[in-house]
Amino acid sequence: MSLAISEAARDALEEWLSGLKSLRGASPATLDAYRRDLADYLSFMAGHHGGPQGIAALGRVTTSDMRAWMARERGDGLGARSLARKLSAVKTFYRWLAQRDGLEVTPVLSARSPKYQRSLPRPLAVDAAKSVIDAVGTADGPPWVAARDAAVITLLYGCGLRISEALSLTVDDLPLGESLRITGKGGKERVVPLIAPARRAVEAYVAIQPHVVTPGVPLFRAVRGGALSARTVQKAMAQARMALGLPSSATPHAMRHSFATHLLSAGGDLRSIQDLLGHASLSTTQVYTAVDTARLMEVYEASHPRAKAR
Template identity: 65%
Template sequence: MISAALTDTLAKWLDHKRALSGAADNTLKAYQTDVLGFLAFMTQHHGGGLGLAPIAAITTRDMRSWMAHERGRGVGARSLARSLSAVKSFYRWLSEREEFEPTAVLSTRAPKFQKKLPRPLAEDAAAAMLDTIGNQAREPWVAARDTAVITLLYGCGLRISEALGLTGADAPLPAVLRIMGKGGKERIVPVLDVARAAVDAYVAQCPYPLEPAGPLFRAVRSGPLSPRAIQKVMAQTRMLLGLPATATPHALRHSFATHLLSAGGDLRTIQELLGHASLSTTQAYTAVDSARLMEVYDKAHPKA
């Protein structure tokens, strides 16, 4: 059984993560699950209650045993790498508080895995999605709403939570939006005329009063629009258009970045527009663009 002192320490670390980095609740829950799983294994591995002193004395062999146990129960390399990252973060913080040497944990190498590339839509497919998404709605204002949301995702590279987080005070949309993204990171996003026009059309038809502090995008029954509603209408539209299951709302954000890169946009600018903390995250789009280029080359080259 994990000691009360260690349980309390874990709670303090999560509070620290929340206050320092503004981590989302879902992220904190994932951290908690990963670290608790690690501590539960170490408790059983050492055959007794695990307090602060034993946790500071964990060895490289202990770490190997934990990783072998996780792989043995079917945890994939990607998930194990995520868990190890959470454990290292916890240990880095704990070692500074308790003044012990965390080398055994911090030097543990994450398992290698093939990073998944973003799956953007082709430019013609993205255009078809914008043109067709409104056809699924029975009421004109709902059609205008869905078109406006999808246009923001593709035209501005917003996450669906960011688009649905806009309030009545944001309408009419300005030339640039200040978006508060993951980890409380603020970024400036230019708004295309077509996106402003789409939101204006929705606002003009929305049957509910849009209060400055209330949600800009409303559900049919007047409450805030849920991400699930947009996911559902996009699923209906992709089936109509014969697009793959990867054509999700988040794929439109990937499409925004990939199409900008194809048009000559530089990585640093795209990084800022997407709000990525690390350029390495944005660099995934160069691999996507290269893969698409080679696909075209293989199909078109006379000697292919």
């Protein structure tokens, strides 16, 4: 962390991060991102005002100061989406300072987040998702490796898991039942139904994998016996993608997007899909309504007689 940051500001930052970890269960990656974002912001304010800023000085930040910081970030090439994320972290920190120290933080909280085009998830078509699982499951190499990769991809598509959630499963989760208890982002637990094809895929892998099965070890193992990495799954997906002629957007995470989009298309309600995905906010899940609407418009434009006549 920069020496330009005052000791008081540095201590406040660490106290805030500690609170996020203990009260909200923020992940190490999230905490590291917040620490970097706030360290950059606090360093800028120190340079902007000619010296380290204590807590009281941070409470005197003006609208002009905020504009100067945001202009510097954009001038350094930071994109609108990244700046919006950074500003959100700064505002969250200042809300905490206001509660702890009674600071007046209106100029910070009133800073407008830059507008950006929110990218929509790019799910696969139903037949493409099925083809990916088949392709991964018949890839060259040891049969148990193909079965392993197929089991992981099936969990992403069949249960809507994040890749990190699938890879966090251990042999303690065996034998598989009708559902899985998943610990997601922020340490939040949820229970997801385990569909029969996903259960069969995992059981097929377990039956032929060569490693010693002991309590506590990862369910999905690498060739040498260690925990399977996300990168290995991504490579398997890339090979299947190229074999099938699918776009680069066909990633492991796209299988989770496909799970949500296909459920919505089949009549699933947003609140249920939110619970299955482990989204903290319904607004995060609502992006799939835009995806579904876009798909419907594509079908309309391609097939409706009046649309064709334009």
